[in-house]
Amino acid sequence: MEVRKIHDKxxxxxxxxxxxxxxxxxxxxxxxxxxxxxxxxxxxxxxxAFMFAAELIKQITPNCQITFLKLASYAGTxxxxxxxxxxxxNEDIKNKTVVILEDIVDTGITLESIxxxxxxxxxxxIRVATLLHKPDAYLKDIPLDYVGFEIPNDFVVGYGLDxxxxxxxxxxxxxxxxx
Ligand code: IMP
Numbered sequence: 001m002e003v004r005k006i007h008d009k010x011x012x013x014x015x016x017x018x019x020x021x022x023x024x025x026x027x028x029x030x031x032x033x034x035x036x037x038x039x040x041x042x043x044x045x046x047x048x049a050f051m052f053a054a055e056l057i058k059q060i061t062p063n064c065q066i067t068f069l070k071l072a073s074y075a076g077t078x079x080x081x082x083x084x085x086x087x088x089x090n091e092d093i094k095n096k097t098v099v100i101l102e103d104i105v106d107t108g109i110t111l112e113s114i115x116x117x118x119x120x121x122x123x124x125x126i127r128v129a130t131l132l133h134k135p136d137a138y139l140k141d142i143p144l145d146y147v148g149f150e151i152p153n154d155f156v157v158g159y160g161l162d163x164x165x166x167x168x169x170x171x172x173x174x175x176x177x178x179x
Pocket of ligand 1: 157
């Protein structure tokens with residue numbers, strides 16, 4: 001068993017790179033088929049989605065745009081905790097089909113906040129593509145249009161996902177051992 005130590009935790013190999021690539025290719029084929037003829041802009045959410053977005057977008061066949069957004073914490077807080085403001089929307093997304101590219105949808109709180117903010121720019125529709133999803137942790141009813149892998153409620157790193165800033169560079173996905 002391949003184990004890696006990051007800070008105080010040990011992680012074991014969970015999804016090897018070859019399986020990730022197959023899932024992303026399948027997803028790219030579905031998205032390309034579904035969005036043919038639409039005016040599409042992909043929005044990768046930094047930092048975690050950079051690797052997924054790069055691999056996916058080069059396999060998208062219709063003409064499209066791609067940009068990256070980042071969530072920055074507001075100075076203030078709301079009753080639900082820290083509210084994160086979406087920064088980096090320079091493109092005109094009015095009347096376009098937006099495809100959000102996420103590394104992982106866990107509780108869905110982040111995704112809900114992103115969609116609320118993007119709706120203010122009047123896109124014609126918003127779709128969601130995520131490499132990973134933890135259905136057991138999901139608290140929202142926003143449909144996830146494209147999901148690479150449904151995974152158990154374990155903490156994972158690699159392929160863009162980090163543990164306290166480390167692990168994003170790993171080509172495979174690892175899950176925590178004995179959390
Ligand atoms: P949410 O709970 O769906 O709002 O997820 C919030 C964020 O937590 C995600 O965008 C990730 O950055 C991070 N996150 C959730 N689960 C994991 C994990 O297993 N590994 C690394 N980051 C995670």
